[in-house]
Amino acid sequence: MHTETDDDLVKRIASGDRLAMKVLFSRHQVHVYRFALRLVRDETMAEDVISDVFMDLWRQAGRFEARSSVSTWLLAITRNKAYSLLRKRREAGLDDGFAETIEDEADDPEIVLQKQDKGLAIRACLGKLTVEHREVIDLVYYHESSVEEAARIVGIPESTVKTRLFHARKKLGELLKSAGIDRGWP
């Protein structure tokens, strides 16, 4: 069965094909949205981000050089848009480290632990990581990025991806430990 590749769709988008745009959007909207939502932690803001991302894709499709996958390209644009939006909010005094300080809807890890659900406790702790740690965890653990792709998306060297991920994992372990779950490391 022939399924058009993302690269083919981008070529069609570059020539003004709206249908190709819809197909590519349908294919990637959920991952892009979830990545944005984990960064900005606000559904309306995340939807604004993905609108901007795909609008950029529409305008810049002709410049796509296929040196990275379309998915990596989209996530990199998403990250830039999300950070830019967060920065604007901070500069406008609308929040003070909004994405950092906002509480997750999940219970505190301690409360979750009392409910005897280790998985929920881990998810609660994932929500308490800093935005830099969250993004690298999400990219590698959920979006299945390679070290090269994560480096391209975040805009840091590959070695930094590895060390940042290490520190994110370590922090996650510390948060769990302080919630009463000791997995032997750290």
Add this chain to the structure above:
Amino acid sequence: MTDTIANDPQRVAIEELLPFYANGRISAPDKVRVEKALADDPELVTRLEIIREDMAETALLNESLGAPSPRVLDRLMTQIEAEPQQTTLLMRARGGFLTWLGQLLAAQPPRRLAYASAAALALIAIQGAALTGFVLRGGGGGFQTASTSGAQASERYVLLSFKPEARAGDIAAFFKRYDAAVVDGPRANGYFKVRVGDASLTPAQVDAIAARMKNEGEIIGFVAPAP
């Protein structure tokens, strides 16, 4: 517990590869290195188990975030419609030519620029004539989203194309099997917009229907959920 890995640079290097070993995005040589190390290092195995546990929970957390509302695509397509016309193929092609021409002119000595100006004027005249023809032919391209077409917003759709060799009888049977109906098409490249149910279907159910349709490789060329 003492972290013995931290004191051994070779083990640290392997440890940092574990997340990529777990997500399957590791080079073949690194995979061999990791597997060799895991075979005699129980501490690394424990780290890998932790990573896999966190990976599963990260996936669950992300899956719980849902999907964007259909409004996003509507808004996007409205924005695209409002974009200047240079985003169309015809205008892009001309833009490329103009860029080339501009670079060519910039490289010419002043004496030749008089001829170049004449060429540019001629190009503008051609462009104007072609544009007029384009508009008169209605080539601007219209777009209507599901939500702007009234009653259709309460339905769920997929976009699909049939294999050229699919027979009419097979296609008819396909629509009967899925209780589906064409609501639009064929569009560019032979795509059809097909209704697969009403608004009670969740996006996951539409995904599942699309996946089942995708398996009908003898009839279906392409299929994806559509807004």
